[in-house]
Amino acid sequence: MTALKTILDTLTPHDGGWHTDIPADWLQGRTAYGGLSAALALHAAQASDSDLPPLRSALIAFVGPLSGRVSVRAERLRRGRNAAYVQADVIGEAGLGLRATFVFMAPVASTVDHRIDRGSAETPPTADAAVYRGHPAVTFSRNFEMVDATIAPGAGWRRWVRLAERNGLDPAVELTAVADCLPPAALRLIGGPAPVSSMTWQLNLLGPPAPTRDGWWLLDSDTDYAHQGNSSQRMTVRNAEGLVVAEQMQSVALFG
Template sequence: MNYTELLSSISRTADGTHRTNIPETWMQGRTAYGGLTAALCLEAARSLAPGLPARAAQIAFVGPVNGEVTCKAEVLRQGKNTVFVSVRMTGADGVLAEAIMTFGAPRQSSIDLVDLPAPELPAPEDVPPYFRNHQGPAFAQNFDMLIAGGTPPISGADKADVSIWMRHKDPATPMDATSLLALADAPPPAAMAMFREPGRISSMTWMAEFLTEDIETQDRWFLARHVAQTARNGYSSQEMLLWNKQRQPIMVGRQTIAVFV
């Protein structure tokens, strides 16, 4: 089941309740990977903020997401230009995720600042696959991922700073905030570059900010840089940055990850 088929399989009601089954092809071990969980929550929230661009997403990954899941969205506050929507994802084991999504209409402003330059890295046509020997979790087969800088997982690196070109394999994937969330969390955490042997990881929280309401790129490629700034006591905190192929900033984020090595 590709991305657009997965979205089409969602059962939707007018009150912001969305239900779907998580296919095995979108799993990471016993759970859906965090990007899909976040995307499903945002998709439910968008139904209560029609026409407004997503500005920020805050997600807590509470438990393993599998089988049939329900996303229940609720408007927390609606102002003249902004809407705050909470989303609770539940399943057979209870609460699986909690999210707050922020939407806001563009407004006139005297301030116009963009200071997030992309790193000088080769184009996607000139770099190798991210996963060696086609390895990786089941869900990764839904994406094209190429390593543009840094080191791949389980390399025993002395730092955790990796840059990746990536895109949805499904060419019909819409260019919107939901698909961008699904894509942005596709790579493994940067700290895995420091692993010397295979080990488990688990996303705990994720905060993402959309820097534009015009999510677009050339050939569907986006450039991501993930940098683990701390990794100690079984937890890692990383910065996440995303540009389009034209090297324009699209998203920034932070993530807390449990590390089991």
């Protein structure tokens, strides 16, 4: 399997952006795994400007398939005193595959300090846990180590997930790569494998990204709505201490 750091290190400057090749072991069907494409876009966005504040939010549209040689471009949309908006595109042989808007924002003084405690009683995997490397039939997932956790009520998934090779990664890039790792929650409703495609993804970080213990993140995904081939799902990411570090939402097309 190809380490994410290896892919990032092969980004080569080209015509105002960068290009690289998507390894076959990071494919999800006929396209690159969404977390990889988003991580490439974020890496390019971070490199496009100097002294950016921490990542706070990512708005991602999965426009088309990405495989083989891709180019990545990033440009500043606006930079104010506290926040910077950067757009990044990942373009493949078939055209635009991903468009992302990243919001980087420094802490600001505020009288509001409101946080809902939604910690988890789940404990991170121990040395003797039943760890497995993804699913044999899902190519990209073999880059991750996983441990099944107690499934939350409703239609969804809950797993501990970490990159099998994660050394040298920026914490925000690592979190972005991991956060999209669960199958679409609506597959629980379908009851088995079916063609699906993520259309949009919003990732909100609830604080400056930081590494988690032993690389483990607890991912949750639940379906709010599924009708006429479209589903909407809510997702969370917790660190090894059980604290929610990111909230997410995805729109997913269902073809089954």
